[in-house]
Each structure stands twice: as structure tokens, then as C-alpha cells.
Amino acid sequence: MNAVVFAFPGCEPLADVLAARLSALRGELVLHRFPDEESYVRLSTPVDGRAVVLACSLDRADAKLLPLAFAAEAARELGAASVGIVAPYLGYLRQDARFRAGEAITSATFAKIVSEFADWLVTVDPHLHRYRGLEEIYALRASVVRAAPAIARWIRDNVSEPVIIGPDAESEQWAAEIARRAGAACVVLNKIRRGDFEVEVSVPTVGDFGSQTAVLVDDIISSGRTMIAAVRELLNSGARAPVCVGVHPVFSGDAYAALAASGAARIVTCNTIAHPSNAIDLNEALAAAVEEIVGEVFATAGSR
Numbered sequence: 001m002n003a004v005v006f007a008f009p010g011c012e013p014l015a016d017v018l019a020a021r022l023s024a025l026r027g028e029l030v031l032h033r034f035p036d037e038e039s040y041v042r043l044s045t046p047v048d049g050r051a052v053v054l055a056c057s058l059d060r061a062d063a064k065l066l067p068l069a070f071a072a073e074a075a076r077e078l079g080a081a082s083v084g085i086v087a088p089y090l091g092y093l094r095q096d097a098r099f100r101a102g103e104a105i106t107s108a109t110f111a112k113i114v115s116e117f118a119d120w121l122v123t124v125d126p127h128l129h130r131y132r133g134l135e136e137i138y139a140l141r142a143s144v145v146r147a148a149p150a151i152a153r154w155i156r157d158n159v160s161e162p163v164i165i166g167p168d169a170e171s172e173q174w175a176a177e178i179a180r181r182a183g184a185a186c187v188v189l190n191k192i193r194r195g196d197f198e199v200e201v202s203v204p205t206v207g208d209f210g211s212q213t214a215v216l217v218d219d220i221i222s223s224g225r226t227m228i229a230a231v232r233e234l235l236n237s238g239a240r241a242p243v244c245v246g247v248h249p250v251f252s253g254d255a256y257a258a259l260a261a262s263g264a265a266r267i268v269t270c271n272t273i274a275h276p277s278n279a280i281d282l283n284e285a286l287a288a289a290v291e292e293i294v295g296e297v298f299a300t301a302g303s304r
């Protein structure tokens, strides 16, 4: 394919897999921060006539969005046939409503900005709660890779007698599918969030887990407080030390250390954000989705 793949920091392994799958060039992207904290961006590999793929996971998005926009815009100006973003983690989806008067609905504004500079987007399990799909807020072609098949495979291979636990109602969409694929039962806990770091979780009466191992699964682990509260409640209810599985290991501040100290038997994540806990690979699945979307973009351009 006449494509070129550029990696933002942390996404180099993904970019290598994408370039191999697309038989594309692996482009060189130069990023620099000036002393005044403004960004310098240079695409050192020619993009003229090529499909440009920017691999950039959008955690810590405040710092990444501008350099990404600069790179995408430069690619367009330099004659790229199309510009797409592969963001295994797509940030800014949790504020999907105005919960209090005057609040900014950041998910919608963020989507509007990304849609301005990109033609397509591939991501993994976006945190969609009140939105039915990304197309409600993103005005571009979007494709979603599901983590459930890879997570279910990992659980089947690594956990004997698993019972899948979703820590809150929002996690049910992931927990139920993983449980079905892993051939395990699924229990969803009740959560009340009182603040960024204040989370209460209660375990419904489900009886004794016996010899089963509880596997907590959630899409995002950010402050880690949801997982920590769930681990503690499970231990209090007599369960064995649970395994924690997260799709998106945001792990802000002390989250990882605090979760590790909470009594979890193991913490395992997908590689949507580079982290030592990454044990479940989604790069090949992302590459398959990108191959399809870039193929469509070329077919559409050729039929014009």
C-alpha cells in the first residue's frame, strides 16, 4: 500500500506492526518541546500522495492533541492522500453530558477538533455510555476494535475457574461479553463515585465464590479507585485474591502502586497505552482494522 506510518511516543511497536501489515513506509516524526513549552513537529519522510497513518494513543490528551493536529495538518498541506489516526485509547469520552450547570461537554468538543484534522480514526473500546456510537460526536470514518476476544483468550489460558466481575453498571457491556467468550459466569457490582478518588463498591449477594477466581474487568483504570474498592469488597466478602484486567491502563499518579498494594493477585492490561502491566496484545487486531479502512479510502479515491 502507498502508505506511511508515523509513531508518537509510546506507539512505536504499534507503528511497526501497522507498517508491516500495510507494507507501508515507517516514517520519521520529529517532535520537540521549546523552552516555552510550545511544540515543534516535522514529518521527515515524504507524504505526497500517500495515506498517512498517525499512531498516537490519546491518554494525557491535553499534551498530545496539539502536536497530533500539527502533524495531521502538515501531512495534508504536503499532499497526503488521506490522514488517519490510530488511537488505541481515545481520551475525553467520560464527560458525555452537562452534569452541572455550566460544564463543558468535553467529549463533544474534543471529537469536533479531531474530526477537523483527520479523515478516519481507529480505536479500541471507546468509553461510550450515553452515546450510542462514536458517529454521534465524530464527523469522520471511525472503526472500533473490541478487546473482549483477546481478554477472554488470556483468561481462558491463565485463570482456572474464572468468574468475571464488572465493578459497575457501565462495565457490564465489556464484562458480559468477556464472560460469554470465556465460558464463565458474570457478576456486576454496584458503584457509587463521590469524587475523583472516592469510590464505594458493593458486592451483590451472589453466594460463595468457592474455588473460583474473581477476574475484575474494566475498560479504563485511571485513578485505580474503582478497581481498589472492588478488590477490597471482594476480599471482605471472602473471595480469593482477584485478578484485575484493564483494557486501558491510564494509571494516573499512584494508581498502579495503590492497586498492587490493595490485595489483587495480579494486574494485567491490554497494550493500548504502554505500561509494564501490558500482557494482552491488540496491535495485530488494530492493524487488521487499519488495513481495511485504508483500503476503503484508496478504493473511494480511485473511484472518483
Ligand code: R5P
Pocket (backbone or CB within 6 Å): 167, 168, 170, 171, 196, 199, 218, 219, 220, 221, 222, 223, 224, 225, 226, 227
Ligand atoms: C467508569 O465508568 C469506567 O468504566 C471506569 O470504571 C472508570 O473510568 C475507572 O476510573 P478510576 O480508575 O479513576 O476509578
